[in-house]
Amino acid sequence: MSVATNPSAPATSAPSEHAVSLTLSNIIQDYPAPGGGVTRVIGGVDLNFERPGINMLLGPSGSGKSTLLNMMGGVRPLNVKTPTSGLVSIDGQPCHGPHDDAVMVFQRYANRPDLTIYENVAFPFRFKLWRERVPEQEWRARVEHMLEAVGLADKKALHPAQLSGGQNQRVALARALVLRPRILLMDEPFGALDAQTREEMQHLLIKLYRERPCLIVFVTHDVTEALMLGDRVVVLSTQPATVADDFTLHAPRPRSLDWQRSPEAVALSERVLEQLHRVSAGKGSLRVTV
Ligand SMILES: Nc1ncnc2c1ncn2[C@@H]1O[C@H](COP(=O)(O)OP(=O)(O)OP(=O)(O)O)[C@@H](O)[C@H]1O
Numbered sequence: 001m002s003v004a005t006n007p008s009a010p011a012t013s014a015p016s017e018h019a020v021s022l023t024l025s026n027i028i029q030d031y032p033a034p035g036g037g038v039t040r041v042i043g044g045v046d047l048n049f050e051r052p053g054i055n056m057l058l059g060p061s062g063s064g065k066s067t068l069l070n071m072m073g074g075v076r077p078l079n080v081k082t083p084t085s086g087l088v089s090i091d092g093q094p095c096h097g098p099h100d101d102a103v104m105v106f107q108r109y110a111n112r113p114d115l116t117i118y119e120n121v122a123f124p125f126r127f128k129l130w131r132e133r134v135p136e137q138e139w140r141a142r143v144e145h146m147l148e149a150v151g152l153a154d155k156k157a158l159h160p161a162q163l164s165g166g167q168n169q170r171v172a173l174a175r176a177l178v179l180r181p182r183i184l185l186m187d188e189p190f191g192a193l194d195a196q197t198r199e200e201m202q203h204l205l206i207k208l209y210r211e212r213p214c215l216i217v218f219v220t221h222d223v224t225e226a227l228m229l230g231d232r233v234v235v236l237s238t239q240p241a242t243v244a245d246d247f248t249l250h251a252p253r254p255r256s257l258d259w260q261r262s263p264e265a266v267a268l269s270e271r272v273l274e275q276l277h278r279v280s281a282g283k284g285s286l287r288v289t290v
């Protein structure tokens, strides 16, 4: 997880989580090509996320999902300007770097091995910005609450090496949500977990989201995961990426196995798979699970 912190920002309290928007306007991204010149990876993406919701982002491997997500989180590579052109804005304001209300969670959960589970969840409060935003008594209460919420209260004195992969991802999720972010950016967060643990994490995310809704953009390769979690599903094409499909889902969560087998869900799954196969035909590689 990376926590977007800007120590020079004023210690304001965050606006309501219900008033949030994240907009990508005509995003183009060129990267240096191995043999010289440049490769256009993203070829004009416009996306607008207006309110709390779970937005799933799918696309072939190498289509630029992480590039887009990192851009939204203000995480910039060292070797190249991102975006090449276009604009990311949050709440209507241009955003050129890390934003204090946007927090990222990655597949590699980045827990500090030398710290206890409690200290890992409380880690953001080592930063001045968050200490100024949240009084100690409150952040300590939040850490305890998050440890409870992710089912690790009895493990708080242990270290990451003493936990399973799924439990470590719970720590990363707790560390992100303890900040009560208005925007949560997740890059294949459950991609390395076995099927059962992944399903448990999906249920946990739904529970935590219900407790405190925020604007989530969630990258996945798993079509079932996209349909089980998403209020909206966006499919990217590749080389260069554009938005190939974009639809909303209204079925209430958690979505049962029966729903998963319903004609609606089967049709949507086929629609996404068809798009993925179509856009990756002959270009890049397709890594899809269902
Ligand atoms: N900093 C960089 N410099 C040069 N090329 C890059 C850089 N970052 C990404 N790329 C290239 O841009 C393309 C898109 O990469 P990105 O990681 O965004 O794809 P992705 O959709 O997240 O892929 P995956 O599904 O495998 O995670 C790839 O071809 C990658 O090699």
Ligand SMILES: [Mg+2]
Pocket (backbone or CB within 6 Å): 065, 066, 067, 187
């Ligand atoms: Mg990626």
